[in-house]
Amino acid sequence: MIGVTRKTARAMLSRGVNATASVRTHMHFKFQPDDAPAELGATEKTNMCNAIKSAIDIQLARDESTIVFGEDVKFGGVFRCTDGLMDKYGSDRVFNSPLCEQGIAGFGIGAAVAGACTIAEIQFADYIFPAFDQIVNEAAKYRYRSGNEFDCGKLTIRSPCAAVGHGAHYHSQSPEAYFAHTPGLKVCVPRSPIQAKGLLLSAFEDDNPCIVFEPKILYRAAEEQVPVGHYKIPLGKADVLREGTDMTMLSWGTQIHVVREVASIVEEELGISIEVIDLVSILPWDRETVCNSVSKTGRCIITHEAPITCGFGAELQATITSECFFDLEAPPQRVCGLDTPFPHVHEPLYMPTKWKLIQAVKEVMDA
Amino acid sequence: MLTRGLRKVVRPLVTSVPRSDKFHPSTQSEFINELHMIDPMEIERLPVYRVMDRSGKILRENQDPKFTKDQAIKMYKAMIKTNEFDRVMYDAQRQGRVSFYMTNYGEEAAQIGSIAALNPDDLVYAQYREAGVIFYRGFTYQQACDQCYGNVDDKGSGRQMPVHYGSRELDYVTISSPLTTQLPQAAGSAFALRRAGEKRVVMCYFGEGSASEGDAHAAFNFAATLNCPVIFFCRNNGFAISTPVEDQYTGDGIASRAPGYGMMTIRVDGNDLMAVFNATVKAREIALSENRPILIEAITYRQGHHSTSDDSSRYRSIDEVNMWQKTDHPISRFRQYMMAQGWWSMEEDAALQKSLKKDVLTALVTAEKKKKPSIDSMFEDVYDVPTPELERQKAELMEHLKQYGKHYNLDQYSQ
Numbered sequence: 001m002i003g004v005t006r007k008t009a010r011a012m013l014s015r016g017v018n019a020t021a022s023v024r025t026h027m028h029f030k031f032q033p034d035d036a037p038a039e040l041g042a043t044e045k046t047n048m049c050n051a052i053k054s055a056i057d058i059q060l061a062r063d064e065s066t067i068v069f070g071e072d073v074k075f076g077g078v079f080r081c082t083d084g085l086m087d088k089y090g091s092d093r094v095f096n097s098p099l100c101e102q103g104i105a106g107f108g109i110g111a112a113v114a115g116a117c118t119i120a121e122i123q124f125a126d127y128i129f130p131a132f133d134q135i136v137n138e139a140a141k142y143r144y145r146s147g148n149e150f151d152c153g154k155l156t157i158r159s160p161c162a163a164v165g166h167g168a169h170y171h172s173q174s175p176e177a178y179f180a181h182t183p184g185l186k187v188c189v190p191r192s193p194i195q196a197k198g199l200l201l202s203a204f205e206d207d208n209p210c211i212v213f214e215p216k217i218l219y220r221a222a223e224e225q226v227p228v229g230h231y232k233i234p235l236g237k238a239d240v241l242r243e244g245t246d247m248t249m250l251s252w253g254t255q256i257h258v259v260r261e262v263a264s265i266v267e268e269e270l271g272i273s274i275e276v277i278d279l280v281s282i283l284p285w286d287r288e289t290v291c292n293s294v295s296k297t298g299r300c301i302i303t304h305e306a307p308i309t310c311g312f313g314a315e316l317q318a319t320i321t322s323e324c325f326f327d328l329e330a331p332p333q334r335v336c337g338l339d340t341p342f343p344h345v346h347e348p349l350y351m352p353t354k355w356k357l358i359q360a361v362k363e364v365m366d367a
Numbered sequence: 368m369l370t371r372g373l374r375k376v377v378r379p380l381v382t383s384v385p386r387s388d389k390f391h392p393s394t395q396s397e398f399i400n401e402l403h404m405i406d407p408m409e410i411e412r413l414p415v416y417r418v419m420d421r422s423g424k425i426l427r428e429n430q431d432p433k434f435t436k437d438q439a440i441k442m443y444k445a446m447i448k449t450n451e452f453d454r455v456m457y458d459a460q461r462q463g464r465v466s467f468y469m470t471n472y473g474e475e476a477a478q479i480g481s482i483a484a485l486n487p488d489d490l491v492y493a494q495y496r497e498a499g500v501i502f503y504r505g506f507t508y509q510q511a512c513d514q515c516y517g518n519v520d521d522k523g524s525g526r527q528m529p530v531h532y533g534s535r536e537l538d539y540v541t542i543s544s545p546l547t548t549q550l551p552q553a554a555g556s557a558f559a560l561r562r563a564g565e566k567r568v569v570m571c572y573f574g575e576g577s578a579s580e581g582d583a584h585a586a587f588n589f590a591a592t593l594n595c596p597v598i599f600f601c602r603n604n605g606f607a608i609s610t611p612v613e614d615q616y617t618g619d620g621i622a623s624r625a626p627g628y629g630m631m632t633i634r635v636d637g638n639d640l641m642a643v644f645n646a647t648v649k650a651r652e653i654a655l656s657e658n659r660p661i662l663i664e665a666i667t668y669r670q671g672h673h674s675t676s677d678d679s680s681r682y683r684s685i686d687e688v689n690m691w692q693k694t695d696h697p698i699s700r701f702r703q704y705m706m707a708q709g710w711w712s713m714e715e716d717a718a719l720q721k722s723l724k725k726d727v728l729t730a731l732v733t734a735e736k737k738k739k740p741s742i743d744s745m746f747e748d749v750y751d752v753p754t755p756e757l758e759r760q761k762a763e764l765m766e767h768l769k770q771y772g773k774h775y776n777l778d779q780y781s782q
Contacts, residue, residue, distance in 0.1 A: 170544035
């Protein structure tokens with residue numbers, strides 16, 4: 001090797017250490033685990049990445065037609081969600097695709113049309129856009145345009161999304177709103193390992209093209225006692241995580257854990273009782289659960305990481321306003337990402353932080 | 368008529384019934400009367416152009432680029448500059464001082480040999496593994512560290528991840544993470560520059576994995592059909608993260624695709640600085656005089672991990688990496704040539720590395736101490752001028768920070 005030894009370089013480096021660390025090491029949320037329903041049987045402590053791997057493993061075992069592919073999937077995936085699966089099931093079923101998202105989507109649609117259970121990975125949700133034409137113009141419309149002669153219901157696309165602390169423009173996006181605008185697709189966002197595994201197993205069996213956006217920051221940070229066997233969490237159903245009477249707070253993914261913390265804080269410090277709902281499914285979304293809740297509490301805050309203008313919160317706010325108008329004590333509010341590309345060093349200011357939420361709770365209660 | 372600068376089109380449009388039965392009217396190809404499926408294996412693999420052998424000895428005198436001592440040292444120093452920066456910054460990431468880093472190990476000649484063959488104002492589009500290119504152009508260690516730290520002096524205002532360099536002054540378009548997006552853009556820029564009468568070529572770097580994206584097909588076809596003076600420079604380094612070339616393509620690499628688009632092409636030894644240089648000089652000449660794109664495929668080897676988020680020992684053997692390092696390292700090949708000319712010594716090498724390492728550390732420590740860009744700056748450049756809604760969101764954030772600012776570590780931002 002050319003140059004000074006690594007040891008010397010490190011020594012030279014440490015002499016110049018500055019007190020203020022440049023890298024954010026703290027996370028903006030604290031993951032809150034849930035208990036698995038008892039009827040789902042034996043559980044094991046599992047993080048979200050391994051829970052996802054378990055879902056894929058189970059599907060590969062139970063359905064011989066199942067194939068899993070994407071960029072770097074063969075060696076285990078950049079997030080290790082397919083680690084060991086190629087060794088177990090062979091490279092005919094667990095394989096690398098060339099580096100081409102439009103190819104991954106189109107090839108995936110075709111495999112599903114021909115009857116294979118198809119699990120396609122888009123390495124980062126920020127890179128799903130070359131596949132947008134295939135997903136929106138083809139996958140979503142396949143059944144409808146052919147009069148049900150053909151469909152690609154066996155297709156599931158899974159993709160890591162959302163803020164990770166230092167991902168900036170192209171490793172942090174939450175693109176669910178673009179796809180929510182497309183009839184024919186199903187879209188969901190798990191908040192936890194139990195959810196991720198169960199939602200994926202539902203998506204694999206659902207006869208519609210499904211997209212599962214997995215918040216990447218939860219891959220290692222989220223650990224729960226996850227049922228080891230096969231189980232499904234239904235698509236299209238929201239989850240009431242905490243019952244309350246004063247206000248409904250609605251979100252999905254990583255942001256749910258910020259909401260849960262805020263709910264505890266405002267209960268303890270201000271005596272405000274928050275009902276927390278995880279939407280879980282973006283498309284179709286559970287109007288009944290959400291509107292029942294807001295009609296009960298009379299107040300609502302919707303929060304997501306994606307930029308506020310035309311984020312999915314806009315759909316929720318519009319529907320809630322028209323359905324629950326006469327039960328509302330205050331206008332529904334949104335606390336979301338700013339209308340800028342996702343910034344690097346300013347991420348803590350861009351995000352819908354717990355402080356922004358606490359301020360919003362106070363304002364809505366005072367309205 | 369828009370014929371200024373256009374190369375002469377060889378195939379005229381045939382609108383009347385052909386006089387001869389020998390050639391198909393639309394393709395001008397000969398008719399044959401025996402059924403024959405062409406197997407790609409019948410077609411010879413494109414050869415690899417090389418000037419120096421692995422020990423830096425020039426194989427054919429007539430291919431010697433005839434560098435002066437100053438030219439050679441300038442290029443060599445740029446390679447070492449890149450290499451030293453990589454070492455220090457990789458460690459800095461491991462220590463938590465920067466969030467992310469990507470090294471250029473093993474690709475220094477592919478980067479420096481090519482950029483050195485261009486004019487300073489030729490427009491460069493790159494992917495992310497071309498720091499040597501911008502360093503050669505004059506980007507300083509301080510500027511690079513400022514970008515990696517995203518501090519107040521970062522040209523990108525702390526918006527992107529580390530190594531996403533750019534400089535209008537140096538004609539290096541700011542890079543973005545999505546792969547291959549720069550290729551069609553490079554073709555378009557070349558078209559516009561040609562129409563403007565500027566004698567500037569566009570240089571576009573990308574990896575072999577990147578060439579699998581649809582944007583590559585679009586770029587090659589547009590560049591060829593629209594007479595764009597662009598050089599598509601492919602760094603074929605063997606891997607796209609963990610994906611080896613065997614999983615990326617089955618054909619004869621990237622260069623072999625060019626004739627399919629009507630594009631000129633050459634495959635070069637990417638670890639041979641002279642070969643890269645010669646090929647790029649020639650490509651520039653052809654691109655500008657004939658207004659056509661050229662594809663250069665530089666065969667090299669990614670000696671480092673994909674990034675600080677990757678551990679390549681998971682998918683390739685350390686023996687393989689060591690083999691390339693010992694037997695075919697671009698820096699040592701050129702150094703051996705320079706030493707054989709009496710232009711360089713191991714003492715100078717050690718002194719250079721030591722002094723550059725000190726320079727990186729100085730730049731790093733300086734960058735670390737600087738504040739981050741102001742909070743206001745987050746709302747700028749979304750548009751040329753912020754919209755009323757953006758102004759409203761900025762005001763709302765400032766109001767929020769008045770009350771809750773103590774939770775946000777606001778001291779790190781400049782006013």
